[in-house]
Amino acid sequence: MYNPLPILQGMWITFKSAFEKPVTMQYPEERFELPPRFRGRHHLRRYDNGLEKCIGCALCAAACPADAIFVEASENTDEVRFSPGERYSSTYEINLLRCIFCGFCEDACPTQAIELGHDYELAYTNRADAIITREQLLDDVPADGKPTPQKVAPGAFSRSIPDMLNPD
Amino acid sequence: MILEWVLKSVVIILFGLTGFAYTTYYERRFLARIQVRIGPNRAGPWGLLQPVADGIKLIFKEELVPDNAYKLAFMLSPVITMVPAIVVMGVLPWGGTIEALNLDLSLANINVGILYILSVTSISVYGLVLAGWSSNNKYAMLGGLRSTAQMISYELSLGLAFLGPVIMAGSMNMFDIVKFQHAHPLTWAAVQFLGAVIFFIAMVAEINRAPFDMPEAEQELVAGYHTEYSGMKFALFFMGEYVKMVAVAAIFITLFWGGFAGPGVGINEISVFGWFTFDGDWLGPLYYFLKIFIVLGIMIWVRATLPRFRYDRLMAFGWKVLLPLALFNVFLVAVLTFYFFPAV
Numbered sequence: 001m002y003n004p005l006p007i008l009q010g011m012w013i014t015f016k017s018a019f020e021k022p023v024t025m026q027y028p029e030e031r032f033e034l035p036p037r038f039r040g041r042h043h044l045r046r047y048d049n050g051l052e053k054c055i056g057c058a059l060c061a062a063a064c065p066a067d068a069i070f071v072e073a074s075e076n077t078d079e080v081r082f083s084p085g086e087r088y089s090s091t092y093e094i095n096l097l098r099c100i101f102c103g104f105c106e107d108a109c110p111t112q113a114i115e116l117g118h119d120y121e122l123a124y125t126n127r128a129d130a131i132i133t134r135e136q137l138l139d140d141v142p143a144d145g146k147p148t149p150q151k152v153a154p155g156a157f158s159r160s161i162p163d164m165l166n167p168d
Numbered sequence: 169m170i171l172e173w174v175l176k177s178v179v180i181i182l183f184g185l186t187g188f189a190y191t192t193y194y195e196r197r198f199l200a201r202i203q204v205r206i207g208p209n210r211a212g213p214w215g216l217l218q219p220v221a222d223g224i225k226l227i228f229k230e231e232l233v234p235d236n237a238y239k240l241a242f243m244l245s246p247v248i249t250m251v252p253a254i255v256v257m258g259v260l261p262w263g264g265t266i267e268a269l270n271l272d273l274s275l276a277n278i279n280v281g282i283l284y285i286l287s288v289t290s291i292s293v294y295g296l297v298l299a300g301w302s303s304n305n306k307y308a309m310l311g312g313l314r315s316t317a318q319m320i321s322y323e324l325s326l327g328l329a330f331l332g333p334v335i336m337a338g339s340m341n342m343f344d345i346v347k348f349q350h351a352h353p354l355t356w357a358a359v360q361f362l363g364a365v366i367f368f369i370a371m372v373a374e375i376n377r378a379p380f381d382m383p384e385a386e387q388e389l390v391a392g393y394h395t396e397y398s399g400m401k402f403a404l405f406f407m408g409e410y411v412k413m414v415a416v417a418a419i420f421i422t423l424f425w426g427g428f429a430g431p432g433v434g435i436n437e438i439s440v441f442g443w444f445t446f447d448g449d450w451l452g453p454l455y456y457f458l459k460i461f462i463v464l465g466i467m468i469w470v471r472a473t474l475p476r477f478r479y480d481r482l483m484a485f486g487w488k489v490l491l492p493l494a495l496f497n498v499f500l501v502a503v504l505t506f507y508f509f510p511a512v
Contacts, residue, residue, distance in 0.1 A: 007474065014202045014473040024206040 034118050039101045041119040042094055044137040045112065047162075050145025052082050052138065053113030055160045056089035063108035068098035078156075080149040085160025092134035096122055110161055176275045177258070184254040187460075188410040189219035194461075195468045202472040223403070231399035234304055241302035246397070246404035249295030252288045253411040259284050260418050261343050263428050263452030273428070273452055274343075281342040282330050285419060286323075289374070292408065293319045296376075296393045299405070303396035311392025314479065315376055321486040322373035322380075325366055328494035332363035332501040333423045336509070342422055350429035359504045362497045364424040366490060371416040372467060373486065375409065379474035380482060417463040418456070425459055428452035 025032065034040075045053045056073025074090035082088035105114050114137075124130050141147045193208070193215070200207025208215040233242060259281040263273025278284060293316055300312015334340055336359060337348035349356045373380040389395070394405045421427055433452050477485065 010473045011469065014469060017204055018198070018202045018469075020204050022201065022206045023204050026206070 034120075038118055038120075039103050039116040041096070041117055041122055041132070042099075042105070042137055043115050043117045043139055044089075044092065044134065045115060046139050046142060046145065047084075048142050048145055049150075050141045050147060051084055051150065051157065052088060052148055053111045054089045054092065054109075055083050055085050055111055055113070056087040056092075057110060057160075058089075059108040059110060060105035060114050063104040064099075065102060065104060066098045066100045068095045068100075069093070069105060070095075076157075078152050078154045081152050081157060082148045082150075083160075084157035084162065087160070089134060092137060093131050094137065095131045096124075097127065097130040172271075173275065180257050180275055181254055184257055184411050184414065185407070187414040188407045189223065191410045191413055191464060192222070192406075193219050194464060195471075198465060198468045199472050202469065226400060226403040229399040229402075231401060232396070234396050236304040237396065238302040238304070241298045242396075243401070245295045245299035245302060246401045246408070247295070248298065249292050249408035250404045250411065252292045253408050253415050256285055256288045256415050257418060259342060260415075260422050261346055261427055262418075262456045264433060264449040266449050273449065277341070277343055279339075279341045282334060282340045286327060286330065289412075289415075290319075290323065292412065295405075295408070299397070300393035303393075305396050307390045308393050308395045311389045311395070314389075315393060318376070318380065318482065318486070319374055321483060322370045322490070325486065325490040325494040326370040326374055328491070328498055329363050329367035329370060330423065331498050332360055335498070335501050336360065336505045342427070346422060346427035346429055349426040350433070353426060353429075355508050356424075356426075359501055359508065360424055362493070363501060364420075366494050366497055367420060367424060368466075369490060370494075371420060372470065373482075375412045375416055377409075377413065377467060378471040379476050381476060413464065413467060414460060417460045417467065420463055421456070421459040425463075426455075427459075428456040430455035 058071040061069040072091035073087040197207040208218040211217040261274040296315040297312040337345040
């Protein structure tokens with residue numbers, strides 16, 4: 001205990017560490033490079049023509065272990081078409097206070113409509129803002145697509161689930 | 169003459185207070201770098217306004233006084249802690265005399281400067297123990313008791329370490345001590361080395377800083393004697409702590425590191441490549457400041473390195489190691505002074 005040598009050794013170590021490059025990330029200016037499979041806030045994807053991928057099947061809500069997702073479906077018509085097939089999600093709400101970001105909704109989705117994106121700055125100032133709606137979740141309309149609801153040729157989008165790329 | 173004193177006092181108080189503010193900044197930045205972080209760098213350029221921001225925050229904080237506190241002592245103890253720390257800087261010389269202006273770069277040149285320092289610094293322990301007792305809080309009480317015991321124990325070694333320079337310079341006047349060091353820097357360094365180490369350890373213990381921050385051991389005592397304090401009263405304790413840090417650093421360099429002395433000090437006309445000349449004594453405050461800066465840096469560095477002592481070991485170290493060593497140092501300095509300077 002009264003041997004000063006270990007104290008001096010310790011002082012030398014802290015002295016050296018004072019000249020190392022700080023590991024701090026200056027957050028708002030510098031950001032982490034997120035791994036590609038990072039699970040952030042959800043997105044509802046669209047097809048290239050602008051139709052929504054979500055068909056309102058609520059399998060995501062069924063798969064959700066935290067019961068964070070609420071889906072209400074309505075009927076599509078060829079005059080007023082949101083998504084291919086019979087139905088679309090007229091209400092789609094995710095309660096971010098409940099969501100555990102497990103990604104089961106992604107796995108459950110038959111059309112890969114819901115995906116967990118890279119947004120992680122999800123601050124809100126009241127509980128109501130924690131529930132994000134269909135409008136917030138939907139992606140922007142792609143450049144060569146049209147906004148939903150679309151008026152389409154009769155029978156053009158009769159299948160809810162698109163043809164498989166590799167049907168086996 | 170009175171105006172001159174007032175001006176010098178204001179300069180010293182300002183130095184003490186801005187010194188406090190920027191010692192916190194210095195500590196936070198340097199500590200951060202040792203821990204491979206950056207430290208506060210948001211408020212103002214390089215975070216230089218951080219102490220201002222902290223001050224504003226503390227001013228607007230609510231001041232709580234516990235119901236069962238002894239109000240008078242509770243209110244007074246931050247002041248008792250704070251004031252001696254600034255007052256002690258009055259006798260420390262921070263420069264020589266500027267002949268052209270007939271200006272002494274120091275406030276008071278009293279012939280018992282060391283006794284003054286010892287007596288004034290001892291007052292501040294009352295602040296801590298009164299704060300601990302008047303808060304009516306067991307943690308504060310224990311913190312106050314610990315700080316009293318610790319400061320009494322280490323003050324002995326500190327006082328004995330003061331003796332070394334006094335014996336060698338043959339004076340209790342801070343100016344004489346500095347002048348003696350200026351005249352014999354190498355002998356001073358050789359003879360006073362042990363004394364300087366003892367003084368450094370004792371002074372770190374005296375101002376309750378890590379690794380001797382027993383009175384406010386967070387893990388055991390919440391915050392020690394200032395547990396019940398908030399707002400500006402807490403800020404005064406905080407301030408007192410850091411001003412004491414600056415003050416003891418200033419005492420340390422005055423006694424063992426030549427104070428304001430340095431190359432060029434004492435020469436009346438220094439010519440800068442023939443462009444202009446200036447009085448070498450103007451360099452005194454600069455050296456003084458730089459040396460304080462370095463000593464503060466060492467104190468922060470020690471804090472960053474060493475964990476807190478256990479309480480019994482702290483006492484054992486103070487009484488069984490440091491005190492005998494300090495006594496031996498007095499003997500050593502006396503013998504060596506007799507050997508090197510038989511005439512003095």
